[in-house]
Amino acid sequence: MKNFLTVLLMMFLLTGIASAAPKIEVNRAELIQAALNAQKNSYAPYSKFNVGAAVLCASGKIYTGTNVENASYPAGLCAERTAIFHAIAEGEKQICAVAIVGGLNFTASDYCAPCGMCRQVMREFANPENLLVIMAKSPTDYVEKTLEELLPMSFGPDSLK
Numbered sequence: 656m657k658n659f660l661t662v663l664l665m666m667f668l669l670t671g672i673a674s675a676a677p678k679i680e681v682n683r684a685e686l687i688q689a690a691l692n693a694q695k696n697s698y699a700p701y702s703k704f705n706v707g708a709a710v711l712c713a714s715g716k717i718y719t720g721t722n723v724e725n726a727s728y729p730a731g732l733c734a735e736r737t738a739i740f741h742a743i744a745e746g747e748k749q750i751c752a753v754a755i756v757g758g759l760n761f762t763a764s765d766y767c768a769p770c771g772m773c774r775q776v777m778r779e780f781a782n783p784e785n786l787l788v789i790m791a792k793s794p795t796d797y798v799e800k801t802l803e804e805l806l807p808m809s810f811g812p813d814s815l816k
């Protein structure tokens with residue numbers, strides 16, 4: 656009887672772990688539009704390269720960010736990390752999709768890829784095979800990759816266990 660209960664408890668725990676994986680619908684157009692809206696607030700007086708990002712979290716909520724430059728250049732931060740840190744500050748633990756738009760002088764004429772540091776920060780809060788990175792010119796014109804494709808053989812939280 657004790658063994659039976661142990662097996663039941665293990666099944667319950669394993670099911671719980673499996674269901675913790677995000678199974679969330681990603682509305683690409685909505686996420687890209689949120690990134691485009693965030694881009695309008697970009698503060699990039701030095702590079703003139705304006706970026707907006709929107710992060711869809713496992714909770715279903717969307718958080719946005721924009722790049723914020725600084726007269727002391729290294730003090731600035733990318734739009735993607737601003738959005739992710741915004742989400743984490745609001746209590747989120749897992750991100751499911753990131754939309755990015757960017758270009759010179761508030762345009763989005765090319766697909767804007769995340770820099771290496773932003774890819775690494777995404778890795779901290781996502782399964783690389785599940786995280787969608789959507790690089791967009793408009794709500795209907797985008798390229799989509801998984802984080803695994805953008806950051807293969809990554810170093811993540813599990814690496815320290």
Ligand SMILES: [Zn+2]
Nearest residue numbers: 733769770773
């Ligand atoms: Zn970056």
